[in-house]
Amino acid sequence: MTLKAAILGASGYTGAELVRILATHPRIEIAALSADRKAGQGYAEVFPHLRHLKLPALVRMEEIDFSAIDLVFCALPHGLSQPLVGQLPESVKIVDLGADFRLRDPAEYLKWYGLDHAAPEIQPQAVYGLTEFYRDQIRGARLVAGTGCNAATVQFALRPLIGSGLIDLDDIICDLKNGVSGAGRSLKENMLFAERSEDVAGYSQGGKHRHLGEFDQEFSLLAGRPVQIQFTPHLVPVNRGILASCYLKGEAQAVHAALTAAYADEPFVVVLPFGQLPAMAHVQGSNFCHIGVTGDRISGRTLVVSTLDNLCKGSSGQAVQNANLMLGLPETEGLMLAPIFP
Amino acid sequence: MTLKAAILGASGYTGAELVRILATHPRIEIAALSADRKAGQGYAEVFPHLRHLKLPALVRMEEIDFSAIDLVFCALPHGLSQPLVGQLPESVKIVDLGADFRLRDPAEYLKWYGLDHAAPEIQPQAVYGLTEFYRDQIRGARLVAGTGCNAATVQFALRPLIGSGLIDLDDIICDLKNGVSGAGRSLKENMLFAERSEDVAGYSQGGKHRHLGEFDQEFSLLAGRPVQIQFTPHLVPVNRGILASCYLKGEAQAVHAALTAAYADEPFVVVLPFGQLPAMAHVQGSNFCHIGVTGDRISGRTLVVSTLDNLCKGSSGQAVQNANLMLGLPETEGLMLAPIFP
Amino acid sequence: MTLKAAILGASGYTGAELVRILATHPRIEIAALSADRKAGQGYAEVFPHLRHLKLPALVRMEEIDFSAIDLVFCALPHGLSQPLVGQLPESVKIVDLGADFRLRDPAEYLKWYGLDHAAPEIQPQAVYGLTEFYRDQIRGARLVAGTGCNAATVQFALRPLIGSGLIDLDDIICDLKNGVSGAGRSLKENMLFAERSEDVAGYSQGGKHRHLGEFDQEFSLLAGRPVQIQFTPHLVPVNRGILASCYLKGEAQAVHAALTAAYADEPFVVVLPFGQLPAMAHVQGSNFCHIGVTGDRISGRTLVVSTLDNLCKGSSGQAVQNANLMLGLPETEGLMLAPIFP
Amino acid sequence: MTLKAAILGASGYTGAELVRILATHPRIEIAALSADRKAGQGYAEVFPHLRHLKLPALVRMEEIDFSAIDLVFCALPHGLSQPLVGQLPESVKIVDLGADFRLRDPAEYLKWYGLDHAAPEIQPQAVYGLTEFYRDQIRGARLVAGTGCNAATVQFALRPLIGSGLIDLDDIICDLKNGVSGAGRSLKENMLFAERSEDVAGYSQGGKHRHLGEFDQEFSLLAGRPVQIQFTPHLVPVNRGILASCYLKGEAQAVHAALTAAYADEPFVVVLPFGQLPAMAHVQGSNFCHIGVTGDRISGRTLVVSTLDNLCKGSSGQAVQNANLMLGLPETEGLMLAPIFP
Missing domain, CATH: 3.40.50.720 (NAD(P)-binding Rossmann-like Domain)
Structure with a gap:
């Protein structure tokens, strides 16, 4: 039926x-x-x-x-x-x-x-x-x-880590690259093709983006105490897609293991092999989220990158x-x- | 099974x-x-x-x-x-x-x-x-x-017209706009992002494109006599899609009627209302072909525009x-x- | 001073x-x-x-x-x-x-x-x-x-030919590919990045574009009798640039010679060697106009392609x-x- | 002469x-x-x-x-x-x-x-x-x-701060968005238009990028002790431009003041009013570098964004x-x- x-x-x-x-x-x-x-x-x-x-x-x-x-x-x-x-x-x-x-x-x-x-x-x-x-x-x-579409992208990267004790909850920095369709079909000068093509620029900087309300709510709930992340979106000349680069203090291998375990049975969330980063073009038009984890030459640093199609x-x-x-x-x-x- | x-x-x-x-x-x-x-x-x-x-x-x-x-x-x-x-x-x-x-x-x-x-x-x-x-x-x-992908795009525009008597078979001009994926994944300097982005340029000009072999074969077969079209593809900075603008000598309303009738029962070929032109972005990722027909202030001129996703x-x-x-x-x-x- | x-x-x-x-x-x-x-x-x-x-x-x-x-x-x-x-x-x-x-x-x-x-x-x-x-x-x-920007692009391709006797004045077809900045900075839904990116589509089809007024005026004046061209612009996802493909009836070598002679001393108008076509990306940000001429396997056909930066x-x-x-x-x-x- | x-x-x-x-x-x-x-x-x-x-x-x-x-x-x-x-x-x-x-x-x-x-x-x-x-x-x-082009972009953002005592030298995170021309004209599959268009992806992740050698050298020299930054470039579908988002621990207003003072007499380096972020499209084709500074709702956080044309x-x-x-x-x-x- x-x-x-x-x-x-x-x-x-x-x-x-x-x-x-x-x-x-x-x-x-x-x-x-x-x-x-x-x-x-x-x-x-x-x-x-x-x-x-x-x-x-x-x-x-x-x-x-x-x-x-x-x-x-x-x-x-x-x-x-x-x-x-x-x-x-x-x-x-x-x-x-x-x-x-x-x-x-x-x-x-x-x-x-x-x-x-x-x-x-x-x-x-x-x-x-x-x-x-x-x-x-x-x-x-x-x-x-x-x-929110940003809220989804970042939460897929971070939720399994919030209560894990693996990362410093007071030092989470998320730098996002956002396709323009997230702004919808309404008319704004800065959304014209000639303004967005060949450009990258941040917006809603400094902790003003509305999706922070969701992060505050969800991460604080998970942690059992207030958690605030630093979050800056940037418009990129792409129709669909958000790619979130999340800079964390924690051991990368352990973070990778935690994410891999968390999503092992999920049909739509894929964690890449350690050291590989995902690409926005690999999820467009689909309901998938790809997540990559890498460490740094500076010990104790972890980069988690998450990408999905904002419209899907x-x-x-x-x-x-x-x-x-x-x-x-x-x-x-x-x-x-x-x-x-x- | x-x-x-x-x-x-x-x-x-x-x-x-x-x-x-x-x-x-x-x-x-x-x-x-x-x-x-x-x-x-x-x-x-x-x-x-x-x-x-x-x-x-x-x-x-x-x-x-x-x-x-x-x-x-x-x-x-x-x-x-x-x-x-x-x-x-x-x-x-x-x-x-x-x-x-x-x-x-x-x-x-x-x-x-x-x-x-x-x-x-x-x-x-x-x-x-x-x-x-x-x-x-x-x-x-x-x-x-x-x-061929160009061959398909143009044939959808023209096949029902070739034997119809509605157009001058000796004066068919097809100007194509071609997304870059048609060139495949092989390495060529002119296919680098920095070379194709922000550019439009013709290629295989002057009757040298290989898909002309298909046009010659098919249109001559349909007409029962040799038919040669003039055909110029142009690379546009788009991943997928071919849009063929076919300039014909014939009455536009009759051409529109013939195409509408020819594709009335086809699941994948759509003829738009008279006077509307199709857009490449409306077929990407799909098996559809959209066709539009318009006349001109000069009587006896018809423009048939056909678009499809070259990869699909x-x-x-x-x-x-x-x-x-x-x-x-x-x-x-x-x-x-x-x-x-x- | x-x-x-x-x-x-x-x-x-x-x-x-x-x-x-x-x-x-x-x-x-x-x-x-x-x-x-x-x-x-x-x-x-x-x-x-x-x-x-x-x-x-x-x-x-x-x-x-x-x-x-x-x-x-x-x-x-x-x-x-x-x-x-x-x-x-x-x-x-x-x-x-x-x-x-x-x-x-x-x-x-x-x-x-x-x-x-x-x-x-x-x-x-x-x-x-x-x-x-x-x-x-x-x-x-x-x-x-x-x-008009289209008017300039096409006139550079055609003016030296109008009074030359080299081409059929009653069969001139100009297919244009137009960067979006020509539409200006005003707000229109079809000028949003998400609408124009990855798209090509014709507009003002059928002889309705206002620049036809200029063509009619100038070409008729040059010819000493009414001349009307067929003209279809297409939006391409490029910021700057117009590329006009002009389909003519005439001998290509003679057309090339006439254009070469006409612009021999011009600082801003360049005629390429016979058989080469110009690219939009080669004039962006400049006051130059590049023109190319080629013939076809069908004798008596000439393609003149002209490109310039619409804003410059x-x-x-x-x-x-x-x-x-x-x-x-x-x-x-x-x-x-x-x-x-x- | x-x-x-x-x-x-x-x-x-x-x-x-x-x-x-x-x-x-x-x-x-x-x-x-x-x-x-x-x-x-x-x-x-x-x-x-x-x-x-x-x-x-x-x-x-x-x-x-x-x-x-x-x-x-x-x-x-x-x-x-x-x-x-x-x-x-x-x-x-x-x-x-x-x-x-x-x-x-x-x-x-x-x-x-x-x-x-x-x-x-x-x-x-x-x-x-x-x-x-x-x-x-x-x-x-x-x-x-x-x-290096990345090295220039980030150093304009950070050099006046390194010896200033205004920021924590052990916690500098630089997230870069890089136009593709930085990869040059050599043939690589991942530089084809169809691969880069509509995509954003990080590369040289985890502290492997060669320009880190320059950062280590210059920042350590300025600080008088070893300084290592965390640095991740991301390819964006733009021909020219690098935009570096530098996440710092320090007071944003003081950082802004220091940068403004440092570049007050420079013809090519411009510091925007506090709270404004620069856009890649505003420096393309030029020798200018635009720098913006903003704070965050989390006190003690500063974002410095720097952008320039990598080729110029x-x-x-x-x-x-x-x-x-x-x-x-x-x-x-x-x-x-x-x-x-x-």
């Missing part, structure tokens, strides 16, 4: 990526697509690369009959999912791809997003959507909060992985798409 | 693309991979993006037990498939991705490739592999000769499409992968 | 390119920079790559004392130069980089730009700014109308070249900057 | 960049160009973007009459400059762009480059070519050893800057070319 999904906010890149993945998913069918400003348009007008698919036209959210929907993917701008969830029928499961339910503490939401939480009473139901670490809770959840494993692929669990399907269903290279 | 395929010459980009497609093909299993110079290496060493797959290691061709193989994909350099085919068991079906069997007349092969045909006695068995136009013959073939629909996707037919499988099996955008 | 220039509309790419060129120009000094929306900002805030220069801050146009200005470069949006020119002191010379004075016939301006000409009484004073062909008139002009030779470099003439300076002053490669 | 320069190894990217810069240098003329394998070719055959220049043809080094040469730029592969210098007339000044004379201690040369030093008796004459810090010695030198300020521009000093010319002569953007 096919399960029916609605995608809200389907006119952005994460919406299109959900449709791309679900196009060959054997069990989930796209039953509704919403996009307020583009309501009325056929999906192929907005994303011509998907014109081979028979898809419902874009409608306004209010036009969707949610009683016929099993699962909703919310790919809405920040702040719009919180008021929405309470209005959906109880029978509908929800994967939110935005930031609205990622932070357990509404005060943290206010701090990082500048908005009062509009549904603090629902927040406790939300499960943090980093599948590999919240699998059991996700299976039973009605509402899953997808992680960092967002829409993760969302489908979570949806599979919530719907009782095999976790990898529809997600074994190989990366595309070159 | 699963059918077993061998890929010969698996260390090039078309080899990797075959593996990518077959990774999620429900009926064809990769049983052997050969690459002479890289024999002994694991496939993930050569193409780390495919490291999640359980694949046989690369071997030398001689090490393969072809009696256990149902189908061979030959992705070998020019000239190596001709002597090989006669040595394979009769039970093995063959899809050749190279040029060795594309030209029916060995004299034409000598003319365009500078080599004597090494298996002229086998040539008559070869079916030209443009699936949409040789479907019935491909179903019964033992040997299918995959088309132009080569490895086409090969799997043909293999499906040869093996009695549904033609689209494993090939409905959606394009990846952005 | 230094001459003083003002740049109006200095916050766009052509404005920045003017500043880049004038930065090392020995005789022209930048005395004023205007940009209405960004007035009050330092130029380095808008274009940080020019922060090493001591430049006046951006002001509103009304704040400029034009009595102290020798020459004005107008890099304003279409329609704004026409009403302005009449308000400037007679002593000020003007190079307009926009389209406002390119078309001699106000009816043509209305046709292609959709606006009534606001200064038809001034139009007759304007000299068309393709320096190599209007040199003497430019020397004496008060107002020079810079050409196609716009701001051309503007400085014209300014040099208007100010009595050597034509090449400040313009012998070598292309930057890679 | 014009001074005469020879460029040895002129067929690589740094050779071409020297020619580009010298093309508009008012005092230095290119009198000879050598490239062993391409001897006999015209320079425009090797670098068509420079075809507008009247240049001597490429010859073998032995064919050059060095008695007529004032200055030699050696852009040779590692190991070839050492035996050469002793053979040149004493009257010839030499700027070596390679690594042969960068390391004062021949044992360090052996360690990092795997070669015995072939001219240890000449090594003491060599002055390390980071102009801003060795200006006086360079003025009087016969032999200047240009720095990181190599050939630096070489001309040094040549100017050695020849008694103004240091900035010919080098005030503005960056090219976009």
Whole structure:
């Protein structure tokens, strides 16, 4: 039997990526697509690369009959999912791809997003959507909060290390290289081709990036005490991909062993042989995360590099992985798409 | 039941693309991979993006037990498939991705490739592999000769028009924009990133490109008289994709109608509404070909633009499409992968 | 003695390119920079790559004392130069980089730009700014109308041929590959990096591009009868550069000889040896135009390929070249900057 | 009077960049160009973007009459400059762009480059070519050893801090993003466009990069005790540019003040206002280095980001800057070319 999904906010890149993945998913069918400003348009007008698919036209959210929907993917701008969830029928499961339910503490939401939480009473139901670490809770959840794409990349590199005693929790430096699709399809001068091509530049420097809220929450929870990392993203002229270089104080071989053990049975997270570093081009278009570990000539230094496709494993692929669990399907269903290279 | 395929010459980009497609093909299993110079290496060493797959290691061709193989994909350099085919068991079906069997007349092969045909006695068995136009013959073939990637792109634009009387056969000009992966993974100075990035330049100008042999053969056959087109490819800084702008003398609306009718039932060839032009980015990573038709302020002029992914629909996707037919499988099996955008 | 220039509309790419060129120009000094929306900002805030220069801050146009200005470069949006020119002191010379004075016939301006000409009484004073062909008139002009960037690229390829009798004037097809900076710095969804990267697509197809107005005017004037060309631009993922492939009916060797002779003494226009095609990467950042000519296996066919940097030779470099003439300076002053490669 | 320069190894990217810069240098003329394998070719055959220049043809080094040469730029592969210098007339000044004379201690040369030093008796004459810090010695030198491009980028960020007491010398982490032209024009599979486009990946990880020899030498000298930094370069799909993100332990405002003071009078090194980070695209094609400093929400953390064009300020521009000093010319002569953007 096919399960029916609605995608809200389907006119952005994460919406299109959900449709791309679900196009060959054997069990989930796209039953509704919403996009307020583009309501009325056929999906192929907005994303011509998907014109081979028979898809419902874009409608306004209010036009969707949610009683016929099993699962909703919310790919809405920040702040719009919180008021929405309470209005959906109880029978509908929800994967939110935005930031609205990622932070357990509404005060943290206010701090990082500048908005009062509009549904603090629902927040406790939300499960943090980093599948590999919240699998059991996700299976039973009605509402899953997808992680930030940077947050996913770095957590795959660091989570198994936080409680391990292998690294210095007070000296974690993460330097990220970010493909531009993470900025979405909205119009900004610095996202024009002529501005980004042939350029690399940092942004949100100095501890201002919103995904720090997720790091603080998750790493502190794991460590049982406050942990803050230093984190600087840099835009690179690549469509898809995040590559996080994490500089740690700890023994590299032990770190490698811990990561290898942690992900030994994971279908989507691959730890490379010691000393090899991953490449962004090797995960694009897929739900895989590649992790490499190396030491340094300076003893006690470890570099962990993690890379994934921000639109897929960092967002829409993760969302489908979570949806599979919530719907009782095999976790990898529809997600074994190989990366595309070159 | 699963059918077993061998890929010969698996260390090039078309080899990797075959593996990518077959990774999620429900009926064809990769049983052997050969690459002479890289024999002994694991496939993930050569193409780390495919490291999640359980694949046989690369071997030398001689090490393969072809009696256990149902189908061979030959992705070998020019000239190596001709002597090989006669040595394979009769039970093995063959899809050749190279040029060795594309030209029916060995004299034409000598003319365009500078080599004597090494298996002229086998040539008559070869079916030209443009699936949409040789479907019935491909179903019964033992040997299918995959088309050139440029040859596929332009033929999708022009074949339905050649015998139609709608266009002037003596005045066809095709200007192509070609992604760099068509040049393969071999080392050439002009294929370095620093040489191709930020550049566009024509090559093989003046009627020297080898794919002209295919155009001459196919269009003359269709027309029942010699037809020669003018054809200039240009390298563009894109990994995948060919976009062919075909300048024709004829009425655009009639041309559009003829193409729309010709491809009405095709799963992979899409004709856009009149006046719209296709974009390379809308077919990358997929087996689709998008075609657009427009007229001009000068009456009697038609522009047909056709685009496909050279590694997929132009080569490895086409090969799997043909293999499906040869093996009695549904033609689209494993090939409905959606394009990846952005 | 230094001459003083003002740049109006200095916050766009052509404005920045003017500043880049004038930065090392020995005789022209930048005395004023205007940009209405960004007035009050330092130029380095808008274009940080020019922060090493001591430049006046951006002001509103009304704040400029034009009595102290020798020459004005107008890099304003279409329609704004026409009403302005009449308000400037007679002593000020003007190079307009926009389209406002390119078309001699106000009816043509209305046709292609959709606006009534606001200064038809001034139009007759304007000299068309393709320096190599209007040199003497430019020397004496008060107002020079810079050409469109596509218009320049194609005219360099074709002008010496139009009156030569060497080619069929009724069958000229120009296929252009266009870098994205030609679209300027304004915000459009299709100009985002993620939309243009890895893509090639035609636009303004079917005879709708505004630069056709210039072609019609100039080629008809040269031929002494109406001439219309077929012209299709394609966006390529390159910052700077236009490469025009012009398909002609005529003898290639004769065409090559005519172009070689026409440009023999030109400092900025280079005709390559017969059979060689130019590359966009070989002119970027410079005021040069490279032209190549080849024949075809089909006799009577000629391909002329012309390439230049749209921001430099196609716009701001051309503007400085014209300014040099208007100010009595050597034509090449400040313009012998070598292309930057890679 | 014009001074005469020879460029040895002129067929690589740094050779071409020297020619580009010298093309508009008012005092230095290119009198000879050598490239062993391409001897006999015209320079425009090797670098068509420079075809507008009247240049001597490429010859073998032995064919050059060095008695007529004032200055030699050696852009040779590692190991070839050492035996050469002793053979040149004493009257010839030499700027070596390679690594042969960068390391004062021949044992360090052996360690990092795997070669015995072939001219240890000449090594003491060599002055390390980071102009801003060795200006006086360079003025009087016969032999200047240009720095590594990464070495230059990071030293501009860190040198004023090493002896300042402002930062912890035992905890310096430098994460670099490197354009591909630094790898030169030699053929390597991982430098093909299709391999580098859409990719970011680290290399020479774990303290193996050769430029560490320069860091060790210079920083230890400045500190008066051994200093080792952690340094990881990453290839980004950009032609030119290095952006170094340097993670330091120290107070950001004090660091910013120290850097601002250090470079206050430098024509080519610019420190941005506190809190702003530089962009690679803002220095391309120029001899400028932009430096930004920011703090972090974690107190005591400082991020210094430095960017320059590896071919220009990181190599050939630096070489001309040094040549100017050695020849008694103004240091900035010919080098005030503005960056090219976009």
